Amino acid sequence: MNVVAQLAVIGVISSIAAGGSWILRDEPEAPQPFTCDPTAIAEDEICLADVIEGALWVDSRSRSDWEKNGVEGSILWNFDPAEDAQMLESEAAMQIISAPLVVVYCGSEACGTSRQVADLIKKLDLGPPVKVLYGGWDALKDSN
Amino acid sequence: MVSRMKTFLLLFSIIGILPLCAQLKFDEEKISAEAGLDDKTISRDFKFTNKGDTSVTIRAADASCSCISVQLAGGKFTYAPGESGTMRANFEIGTFQGTVDKPVYIWLETDPDEKPSSTVHLSVTIPTIISLEPKSVKWKTGEDIAPKVIDVKMDYEKPIHVTQATSNNENFKIELITVEDGKHYQVKVTPVDGEATGLAIVRIETDVDVPKQRNQQAFAVISASIKKQP
Numbered sequence: 001m002n003v004v005a006q007l008a009v010i011g012v013i014s015s016i017a018a019g020g021s022w023i024l025r026d027e028p029e030a031p032q033p034f035t036c037d038p039t040a041i042a043e044d045e046i047c048l049a050d051v052i053e054g055a056l057w058v059d060s061r062s063r064s065d066w067e068k069n070g071v072e073g074s075i076l077w078n079f080d081p082a083e084d085a086q087m088l089e090s091e092a093a094m095q096i097i098s099a100p101l102v103v104v105y106c107g108s109e110a111c112g113t114s115r116q117v118a119d120l121i122k123k124l125d126l127g128p129p130v131k132v133l134y135g136g137w138d139a140l141k142d143s144n
Numbered sequence: 145m146v147s148r149m150k151t152f153l154l155l156f157s158i159i160g161i162l163p164l165c166a167q168l169k170f171d172e173e174k175i176s177a178e179a180g181l182d183d184k185t186i187s188r189d190f191k192f193t194n195k196g197d198t199s200v201t202i203r204a205a206d207a208s209c210s211c212i213s214v215q216l217a218g219g220k221f222t223y224a225p226g227e228s229g230t231m232r233a234n235f236e237i238g239t240f241q242g243t244v245d246k247p248v249y250i251w252l253e254t255d256p257d258e259k260p261s262s263t264v265h266l267s268v269t270i271p272t273i274i275s276l277e278p279k280s281v282k283w284k285t286g287e288d289i290a291p292k293v294i295d296v297k298m299d300y301e302k303p304i305h306v307t308q309a310t311s312n313n314e315n316f317k318i319e320l321i322t323v324e325d326g327k328h329y330q331v332k333v334t335p336v337d338g339e340a341t342g343l344a345i346v347r348i349e350t351d352v353d354v355p356k357q358r359n360q361q362a363f364a365v366i367s368a369s370i371k372k373q374p
Binding site (some may be wrong): 062124125 | 184209210211236237238239240241244245246247278279280282343345359361363365367
């Protein structure tokens with residue numbers, strides 16, 4: 001049997017196996033929506049499902065992303081050099097004092113900027129608890 | 145015939161396993177850097193070598209933060225076995241403060257989106273030359289409206305003077321006290337009406353020659369007491 005024939009045999013066997021799997025297990029599963037296990041996240045994080053009504057959302061992505069699809073009622077706080085850091089801080093402070101909870105999110109679980117913003121808000125010590133949204137924008141996107 | 149089939153299956157297995165052996169090995173997985181006071185960006189090079197047995201192609205390198213851009217030296221994405229390369233991470237300091245640790249993820253062509261095969265970290269320390277402690281002073285309505293103090297301390301090669309301390313809310317009186325000229329000041333904040341809830345921005349202006357740290361701010365807050373239910 002030459003190489004081409006052998007490859008053909010392997011291709012046929014693979015196709016039969018794949019077809020069998022499709023029939024037995026139904027069609028391939030769609031990508032799973034973002035999930036959050038409150039018992040498995042860091043202490044400073046919060047699952048989207050646990051964010052209480054009235055919480056103040058802080059978007060730490062870029063201004064253009066925030067303007068495009070930021071959470072309704074959210075405020076912007078990032079480290080972009082084009083932003084006026086003191087203005088962002090003072091605008092945030094005015095809203096933080098009356099919020100029951102502050103939740104910071106950024107572009108993804110890995111981006112890290114939300115945690116740095118959360119640390120700054122904690123240092124302000126203006127009262128409400130401060131949490132980082134587990135999954136960031138990925139969690140919010142999947143909830144829409 | 146059986147022998148040729150065995151040989152073929154062996155070769156097929158090896159070909160299947162090879163991509164698993166393809167890997168980049170970074171000389172340093174974490175690089176720490178200290179930014180200068182006037183720096184706007186800081187760049188560091190991560191050197192790597194393809195330690196695998198086949199060529200690898202870097203599909204993407206991303207920091208998941210708009211503050212970092214990544215470049216591969218010479219715009220080269222494919223590396224032969226044993227070949228070395230350099231990835232430069234450029235961190236835009238912006239208004240970050242303190243120590244910032246940012247991961248950079250590297251995906252090879254065969255990596256799934258959710259699992260980059262390598263991660264390196266760039267840790268940048270941005271010096272703070274004027275520190276305020278605390279950043280806010282707080283009172284509850286009905287509480288004694290005794291003054292509270294914000295310490296302003298300088299950590300710089302030259303003296304830094306506080307030239308002015310003001311509040312944007314008339315309900316808070318501000319007094320500037322020099323503890324050690326050019327080194328240590330106190331801003332004393334006193335509420336006028338302890339029953340009027342509200343927030344004041346306390347602006348502290350200095351003469352430091354680093355523009356982005358020249359003006360500082362703190363906060364003063366009077367919030368409503370939580371009254372016990374009868």
